[in-house]
Amino acid sequence: MSMDSDNLNLVDDLNTQEFTINMGPYHPSTHGVFRAVLTLDGEVIVKEENVLGYLHRGMDKIAETRTYSQFVPYTARLDYLASALNNMGYVQTVEKLMGIEVPERAEYLRVIIAELQRIASHYLMLGSTTNDVNAVTGFLYYMHDREKVLDLLEMVTGARLTSNYMRIGGVIDDLPEEFFPKVKEFLAYLPGRLEMMETLILGNEIFQERMKNVGVITAQMALDYGVTGPNLRAAGVRFDLRKVAPYSAYGKIDFEVPVLKNGDAFDRYQIRLMEIKQSLRIIEQAVQQLPEGPIMAKVPKLIKPPAGEVFHKMEGARGILGFHLVSDGGPKPYRLHIHGPSFVNIGIMPAIAPGMLLQDFLAAFATIDVDMGEVDR
Amino acid sequence: MIGTGILKGMGITLKRFFSKKITQDYPDVMPVITPRSHGSLDFDAEKCITCGICANECPNSCIKLDTFKNEQGKKVLEKYSINLGYCLFCGLCVNACPKGALSFKTDFELACFSREGAIYTWKGKEPRPEETPAQPGDAKTAAGE
Numbered sequence A: 001m002s003m004d005s006d007n008l009n010l011v012d013d014l015n016t017q018e019f020t021i022n023m024g025p026y027h028p029s030t031h032g033v034f035r036a037v038l039t040l041d042g043e044v045i046v047k048e049e050n051v052l053g054y055l056h057r058g059m060d061k062i063a064e065t066r067t068y069s070q071f072v073p074y075t076a077r078l079d080y081l082a083s084a085l086n087n088m089g090y091v092q093t094v095e096k097l098m099g100i101e102v103p104e105r106a107e108y109l110r111v112i113i114a115e116l117q118r119i120a121s122h123y124l125m126l127g128s129t130t131n132d133v134n135a136v137t138g139f140l141y142y143m144h145d146r147e148k149v150l151d152l153l154e155m156v157t158g159a160r161l162t163s164n165y166m167r168i169g170g171v172i173d174d175l176p177e178e179f180f181p182k183v184k185e186f187l188a189y190l191p192g193r194l195e196m197m198e199t200l201i202l203g204n205e206i207f208q209e210r211m212k213n214v215g216v217i218t219a220q221m222a223l224d225y226g227v228t229g230p231n232l233r234a235a236g237v238r239f240d241l242r243k244v245a246p247y248s249a250y251g252k253i254d255f256e257v258p259v260l261k262n263g264d265a266f267d268r269y270q271i272r273l274m275e276i277k278q279s280l281r282i283i284e285q286a287v288q289q290l291p292e293g294p295i296m297a298k299v300p301k302l303i304k305p306p307a308g309e310v311f312h313k314m315e316g317a318r319g320i321l322g323f324h325l326v327s328d329g330g331p332k333p334y335r336l337h338i339h340g341p342s343f344v345n346i347g348i349m350p351a352i353a354p355g356m357l358l359q360d361f362l363a364a365f366a367t368i369d370v371d372m373g374e375v376d377r
Numbered sequence B: 001m002i003g004t005g006i007l008k009g010m011g012i013t014l015k016r017f018f019s020k021k022i023t024q025d026y027p028d029v030m031p032v033i034t035p036r037s038h039g040s041l042d043f044d045a046e047k048c049i050t051c052g053i054c055a056n057e058c059p060n061s062c063i064k065l066d067t068f069k070n071e072q073g074k075k076v077l078e079k080y081s082i083n084l085g086y087c088l089f090c091g092l093c094v095n096a097c098p099k100g101a102l103s104f105k106t107d108f109e110l111a112c113f114s115r116e117g118a119i120y121t122w123k124g125k126e127p128r129p130e131e132t133p134a135q136p137g138d139a140k141t142a143a144g145e
Helices: A059-064 A083-098 A104-132 A136-157 A179-202 A205-211 A219-225 A230-234 A265-289 A341-346 A358-368 A372-376 B004-017 B053-057 B092-096 B136-144
Strands: A019-023 A035-041 A044-051 A308-315 A320-327 A335-339 B040-043 B063-069 B075-083 B102-105 B119-123
Touching: A035 A358, A044 A358, A059 A335, A083 A104, A083 A308, A083 A320, A104 A136, A104 A179, A104 A265, A104 A358, A136 A179, A179 A205, A179 A265, A179 B004, A205 A265, A205 A358, A205 B004, A219 A230, A230 A265, A265 A358, A335 A341, A341 A372, B040 B075, B040 B119, B053 B063, B053 B092, B092 B102
Parallel strands: none
Antiparallel strands: A019 A035, A035 A044, A308 A320, A320 A335, B040 B102, B063 B075, B075 B119
């Protein structure tokens, strides 16, 4: 549906004055409080400007006033749709700084929860994107399945959204007995549902018209702008930190990194469905291989890492999530910098927006899948 | 053929239309909640030793302990309060408690009409002994304020 502005301006006399509108900060399609200042020529975008900061809470600064373990629940509020992944990134950073070796069982438990969280996060993206291109049915179908993931997460962590399951040195609780039959049921249930969603959404011609060749990010562009995660893989670059630099128990688990080549909204949408299938594979193997043993390493009650600094990155649901932690030897971090993938990914919007129709902008923005909690921090 | 994808989709939605409803009748029928669910916090005053580790551990400082010294000179709990309005439900206090006095319960209906309503308080084991009559000096400072 993307058209050049030339095609629309059939007659020169019909040219209208450019005008500027605000999309957001309160807009259902901005997934939080994102404001885009759009300069429009009719319905075609001429210029787009990102305005950020409406959800700024000063997380980096809060970290300096909390102890190392007290900051773990705050990381869940960064990207609140993938809280367990944020927890994991932060605790691994502190563990790296202190040189703590996490027990193997804890690593597997982390992987199980992280992948469940990734499925939940991708499901929300798929659902909300479907909603943004006016297919409300699809949204409700995705939400129905997402509930099942959240039920599993709640069963283990006690919380549906902002779980605080990972601790410095391991995880807080073992899997409950009733989790195993439930996860088995879930693993058998979801592939059929995914197939159904592919028929319902991907096979729909109207949906294809709305998504194909919209907001194309080429591989070169993605690399230039530092786009990571599923958006990069949809552009044709096979890069996944779980594979490239395996952390936790990912090195021992067999899975593939799906790649598509067009980099348009449709591919960015489809790659999430493919990644969910791989996540299911990872969970299945992790549950099977789950070793016996302790779930917490021996960690001092008051965590005081040695003076120094460390940077750790991992594959979040939206791309590379990094934490740069500086310690002065005290009980609180001297400085924490959070490298959120959404913040980097959103930076490509001004580059791809010109020439798009307003409706296409929504589709392109939704498929980039940003989480404002992570952008503003 | 254009339109087959839409027809297939319509078939799926039609099937869904005639299958079982999944809506929960929440206020009428209570949902089944897993035992680990962080619904709200529960406190057992019998087990509390007023060490204050929970209050120190809380990232948002929403736990408050009011203590006094009893006749034996031992620190005793008078009142324990948690401001659930600021609570993150992270569970750091539950894990930190050496005596297991704090726990999560599945009761999640915490709606209240005022900010004060979000502060949950529990009484200690023994009440604070009767205050000795206020000294003239104290009365003066109170009046001054």
